Amino acid sequence: MAEVKKEEVIDPPPPVKMTTVEEEVHYHHRPWYRRFGRRRRPTGGRPMAPMRALCGIILILLLLAGITVLVLWLVYRPENPRFAVVGVAVFVLNTSSPPVIVTTMQFSLLTRNPNKRVSIYYDHLSAFVTYHNQMITQPAMLPPLFHDKHSTVQLAPILGSGRGVPVSSELSYGLGADQSYGVVALRLVLLGKLRWKAAGITTRRYGVDVTCDMLLRLTKGYVGQVPFVSSPVCDVDT
Incomplete structure (x- = not known):
């Protein structure tokens, strides 16, 4: 009876980690419909989305404060005695x-x-x-x-x-x-x-x-x- 040879299982090679430059090139070559995901900083820090949201909130608050001051000035602007x-x-x-x-x-x-x-x-x-x-x-x-x-x-x-x-x-x-x-x-x-x-x-x-x-x-x-x-x-x- 012929002996059945066992096939050797070869482990896949570990994934190659891309450098920062390669990540930038890879991002810009992705299709447009895949670019809207959350992008991380090139240095691997925290996502940019929370910081942008905070800046947006601050700008909106400043804009509302400016509009309020302008309305109050137009309504109550004093004339000199x-x-x-x-x-x-x-x-x-x-x-x-x-x-x-x-x-x-x-x-x-x-x-x-x-x-x-x-x-x-x-x-x-x-x-x-x-x-x-x-x-x-x-x-x-x-x-x-x-x-x-x-x-x-x-x-x-x-x-x-x-x-x-x-x-x-x-x-x-x-x-x-x-x-x-x-x-x-x-x-x-x-x-x-x-x-x-x-x-x-x-x-x-x-x-x-x-x-x-x-x-x-x-x-x-x-x-x-x-x-x-x-x-x-x-x-x-x-």
């Missing part, structure tokens, strides 16, 4: 002792908030008077002020209070000459901080600079309410 000088009273204005000017003045101011949805807080508000861009009164601090929506508030600060302010001889002479002529140009300045409040949200403090230029019919020795040559003009910068 408006100021107007409606009266000036002079009690003391002495230029006979240069280089010091002694004065006491009271200004009647109307400030209007034109915003229908935004209120205003005024902080650290001070006022002083200048003549030819030089102060003739010391800055006077005004009390904190809350300006409600679409309302008007009247202020009546007294400036100078009889205290002397050092000035140049030329400035004192020029102010005296204008009094002799009967027309004096003065500027009322208000400096401080304001905050906007809308829908329960209060913003940070912003600087506010108010300048009101006026021409007064003011002569030497005059005491009392001073008439205007023309209507004062107030500029507001925030």
Whole structure:
């Protein structure tokens, strides 16, 4: 009886591990319909999909936040407050002792908030008077002020209070000459901080600079309410 030979079983060779360059070449030569699987980094790290998803979520959140801020700004965008000088009273204005000017003045101011949805807080508000861009009164601090929506508030600060302010001889002479002529140009300045409040949200403090230029019919020795040559003009910068 013939002997049956057993066939030898040969183990398959181990798979050959491709290098990084070979993986890239193999990926780009795959059919297009097989390229949409999850691709790993060439270095063998974590998949790129979670990182891309996280970046996408962050971009969407930033986009939504930007749209929200834009909508709130369009709805609640505040207009600058408006100021107007409606009266000036002079009690003391002495230029006979240069280089010091002694004065006491009271200004009647109307400030209007034109915003229908935004209120205003005024902080650290001070006022002083200048003549030819030089102060003739010391800055006077005004009390904190809350300006409600679409309302008007009247202020009546007294400036100078009889205290002397050092000035140049030329400035004192020029102010005296204008009094002799009967027309004096003065500027009322208000400096401080304001905050906007809308829908329960209060913003940070912003600087506010108010300048009101006026021409007064003011002569030497005059005491009392001073008439205007023309209507004062107030500029507001925030």
